[in-house]
Every structure is written in structure tokens, then in C-alpha cells.
Amino acid sequence: MFDLSVPWWELLARAALVYGALLAMVRVSGKRSVGQFTPFDLLVVMLLSEGVSNGLTGGEASVTGSLLIAATLIGCNALVGFIASRSRKAEAWIEGTPVLIARDGRVFEHTLRAHRVGRGDMEKALREADCREQDVQYAFLEADGNISILKKPPTA
Template sequence: MHTDWWELPLRATIIYIALLVMVRVSGRRTVGQFTPFDLLVVMLLSESVSNGLSGGEDSVTGALLAAMTLVALNLSVAFITSRSTGFRRVVEGDPILIGRDSVIFENVLRAQRIPLGDAKQALREADCDLKDMKFLFLEADGDISVLKDSAVPA
């Protein structure tokens, strides 16, 4: 290895945290449903950070050290989010109400960069007419969930 052993884990940690923040800020649909454009961004992100991650280190040992650091960070985040509600909210976010009582909140959809068609598609997939919708949520993972009015027969 050409670099100090501690430099690669430090670089991996910085890049992991920076990308986690960027993905979190970019919106829920980035995580929930990849469009071809989202996939392109992910591919370009990985290419753009690769030199910063490796610091010019080309050895197998250096690559494995960086990879182990990323896996350990990912496992750590998963472990902490499973045990800490506050940390989970920071990393993943909370569901957002995007419709209630047969009304879809288009201003909330715009703020979350969700097309109205995605909300309507979620209703169709749940076999729920708009008039039967009680709540419509944008989940933390980017999915849209539908709760039907309980007064409506199934």
C-alpha cells in the first residue's frame, strides 16, 4: 500500500456520510423508485467518488480495506437505525401525508417532487378509488401507501 492504513477508512467514512446526506436531501423517490435518470446519477456518483475513495491506492489490500469500511459503516447505520428512533428519523425520515379523505394534496406532492400520476398509480395498485381513500402516505422508502376508508366495504 502506498498510503497510510488509516487514510482509506477515513476517506471511505467521509464519502459515505457525504453521499448519505446527498441521497437523503435529493428526495425519497431517488431511493424508492429508480428511473433511468436516477440510475445514471447513481452510476456517475460512484465513478465521481472512486478516486477520492481510493486516494490513488491501486492495491488489492487498499481496495479491500475501503470496501470493508463501507460495509462496516452500512452495518453500523442499519444497527443504529434499528435501535434508535431519532437516528432512524434523521437517516430515513418519516412518512408524509400526501392525501386524506379523497383529496390528494398536490402542493405536498410538488414539494416532494412526486408526480400526481404516481399517487394515482398507488391508488390503482391498492384497488382503491379516490372517493374511498382515507389516507395516502409517502413512506420513508419512497413507496406510496394507501389506507381505505373503513366505512367502505371491502
């Protein structure tokens, strides 16, 4: 139950490698926060976890091995957070940067498509901001997947 069947350092290396690979894949996959997951996105995340579990453990089934893997993943996450808080370049790569998706009442449809944002998401953001499309000064797709709307100033 507590005896490891593989060397402890192998579990740490496997966990760090899988963490890094998944971080890169999730980062490349787009700007969607957990709260914005569609059923398809959630299914992919669940299957990813199942798909990498054997790669993480290497056949290790002990409690000790599981705790080592969990600690390594949490440590990797803390390290990535630390690095992102100290480096703007790392933060931009890890978390992403805002993207301009509308300006002066004109929505950039090609940019929405490029970032896999549906027109319905844009319309929802406009409703939440109590703003008509023609009243938009700027709209940004934030790094976390939310859409920020800045209205044109009222004309006197």
C-alpha cells in the same frame, strides 16, 4: 499488487468520510427506493460512484487498499443500521418518515410536488389499492418511496 501506497488509516478515513457525505446527500435527495429509480436517477448514482472513486482511493490501486475501502464501507453501513435500530431520531433522519399526501378523498398536490412525486405515481398507487380518489381515507408517502393507501370504511 498488495502493497499500499498510502497509509491504511487514510483509506479508512476517506471511505468513512465519503460514506457519510453520500448518505447525507442521498437522504436529502428524496424518497425513492432503488426499484423506483428512473433512468436519470440511475445515471446519477453511476456518476456518483465514478465521481467519488478517486476521493476514496487517494491514488491507491492495490487489492489490499480496495479491500480495506470495501470493508470500511460495509462497516459504515452496518454501523448506520445499528444506530438506526437503536435510536428513533437517528432512524427518522437516516430513513425518513411517512408523509401524509391525501386525506378524506383530497390529494395534497403541493405535498406531492414538494416530495417530487408525480401524479401518475399517485394514480398507480390508487389502482394497486383498487381505490378511487374519493374513497381514500389516508394516503402516505412512505420513507422508502412507496405510497400506502387506506380506504374509507364502507358505509352501511
